[in-house]
Amino acid sequence: MLKEGIILCFGGQGGVTAGRILALACVKDGLYAQAIPHFGAERRGALVKNYLRISDKPIRRHSSVKKGDFVVVFAERIFEIVDIHELLKDDGILILNSKKGFDGLRCYYVDASEIALSLNLVSAGWPIVNTAMAGATAKALGLTLDSVIESIKELFKGKLAEVNAKAVEIAYREVKEWNI
Amino acid sequence: MEYIDVLISKPSKGSSGKTGLWRTFKPVYKEDKCVSCFECYVYCPENCISLKDLKIEIDYEYCKGCGVCSNVCPAEAIEMIKEV
Amino acid sequence: MRTILTGNYAVAEAVKLSRVKVIAAYPITPQTTIVERLAEMVERGEIDAEFVRVESEHSALAVVYGSSSAGLRSFTATSSHGLLYMYEMCWWVSNARIPLVMAVVTRTIGPPWNIHTEHTDILTLRDSGWIVAMAENAQEALDLTIQGFKVSESVNLPFAVGLDGFVISHTAEVVDVPDQSSVDSFLPDRKQAYVITPDEPIAIGNIAQDEVAMRLRYDMARDMERSKEVIERVGREFGEKFGRKYGLVEHYMTEDADYVVIMSGAWCGDAKEAVDILRSKGIPIGLLKLTYVRPFPIEELQKIEDREVLVIDRSFSMGHKGILGLEVGNVLDCKNVIAGLCGVDMGVEDFVEIFNRFVRGEIKEVEWWLK
């Protein structure tokens, strides 16, 4: 079993951290995982791709993921600059920060922005959706909630860990299926 | 590591051989004029002057004959004499 | 303990576990997070070491050269232009026979500015008297760093661990972090050929006569040769202790292979999967991974003399061919593909294509894999 995914976000939205949270949660669930941030010359605000691989066996490959078994999208505006069909396999799953699903695609969706705002997870005016999106992705990929929460507590400290764990929990619970 | 000693050198006189051979002028000590200030000892670049009680001795094996000792002596107690 | 670490953090863990006393490094992408993590460890007292914030890579290696000369286990890390800037010191350290470990997070040399991986930077150490190892993943980066101190201190030659920039350095993946007591029992207290101390008025490195100085090079050459056996022994011991065996090379399905591909670094993982795919179609192909580029595993290569050999290089020696192509070509006949320079992404499907062309006899003497 090897699942390869792409996390799409704007620089500063925390896609790298989301990848790490999910990779660590996989290990806690007895799986292997790999989170690859793609670094270019981009700065804050540019589109950033991160790759996530999950497997029940050690992962040997280190190249980028061209087409994902799943694609995580942090903001709907990303569809304006990216053709999702180019990045997602035909039977792949989209995990989306939105109030609704995406027509024609198998999809999980959650209003991560709303969750972030409700918990006051805001930085420089932006809702920080990465932990909520990690929660939704974990659910979609069949990871346990406990493992994601544990990962959050390993990667964050104190109050920040608590709030982000809350975001994960809400998203994990609230994420809905669409066309699945 | 048979030849590691190539990296390590130990303090020894004459690393450049008998530098006394470099001399054209030889410092000659006039003991009677010496005021025992030992400026010559302090400024001899070659460290060829040693102190013997209130007097000095010059190591001609290594003295390069630069003349600094004679130049700094306030009592004209070291004279440079042409040697070769 | 099994956890998720980036390659750079894995190196930092290894440095901590090796009980390093002095760390000096200058930031450069993509190496920076190694030193940031180490600085953090020092500040928090997780490691009993001094962190020296230097003003350049030249000084980074100069500082650890000084501390190592004084008998303190020391570490530095760099990348690309940083390595080139410290190049003079690299030679000085090895010629002075000072054991130490440096991580080289491989990166393209500019211009144009490009921060992605390429092996040409670390391969500039080829002739300098450094032992050069290349990691395939974060786990190997950690393991080779620990072994590096043991090997380096056994043969009195500095040790460079290469890890592909971003591909390993910033990829978070599963790493088994050994516990301190196991590492302590694997890695003995530091030893070295000589130590400079205030108690003994020796001078290190005085001008030496030509004939005498050359003997020191001869000594170095012999110790580099001897390091092969030390690397194998240390790799075996590491395997016994931690369950992951290392050596100069790693064989992947080469035993019955008619076709052997030789590679080094992070992309070997993708290439191994391509080998699996060709094998599933009955094609007898295997992969020989050069875990070490210096010393060069000549004897291991001689064993596959009768096979068809392809070297895939992430480096190039302008005016000739790929650097590993040159190196392997000295030992046996081989074809050479130049690929993945400047960080060009190379995945399983690329290797499947290259391997198929190789098996069909379509690869030229030297071929550039442009995308």
Place this chain on the structure above:
Amino acid sequence: MKLADEIGCPLLPGNPSCQGCPHAIGLKALSVLKNPIVVVPAGCTTIIAGIHPKSSIDFPLIHVPFASAPAVACGLSKAYDNVVVWMGDGAADIGFATLSGSAIRNDNIIVIVSDNEAYMNTGIQASGTTFWKAKTTTSPTGKREEKKDLALIMLMHRVPYVATASIGYMRDFVQKVKKAGSTKGFRFIHLHSPCPPGWRFDSSKTVEIARMAVKSGAWILWEYDGKFRLTGASRKYREKDKRFPLADYIKAQGRFRGLSDDDVREIEIKIDNVWKVVEVLERTF
């Protein structure tokens, strides 16, 4: 106590230094330090230290690449006290970032720059501290640029101890080395070291020329140990009319041969300007 009783001779006879070498004189001052380790980058002292298997210097000594000395010393200082860098103005040029970086870190080392105002080991090429109008092989008609004031630059790094010294005034220099030796952190001494072959004067006059530099006001002895002050002979040359004629110092050196009276007056103005800075520092720093 007589100076002769205080200092030893760490540089052993029979070494390869030129006749009348100023570094050879200056090195004696290190004998007042307890168990120093000496770090030597490329320069004249690389040669002076002797030829394997003999060492001319009776200290633990480590040869290091040109631009690296303060950084190597920093590494050594993690194990030992009293690590001393002995380097020339060439090493201070090529390794200026290293020197500055070390000062910024306040490394626990002493750096002595024995300044003979040109790259002498490679055969008299102009350096950053070569005097205006001085002839070298790379400034055959006289250097057109200014001499950089290394000690003042190092002073601006806000380190615990900075001084200038001269091999013509060994008592003053030895006092400064002692003071540096009893201070912690980054300590810097800029030592004026007239070079007979480089400046083209007779080898017997090394000390005489060094003293003429101080007496004419061309080299100023000062120190900063939390307070900036003039030291030794330079105190009496604060007043310009007490100074010896600058022309005598200039004309005693072959490197300034052919200078016009106007040039000498120009040099005098440059020197007066340095004194103005020093006087301000003395009042305020």
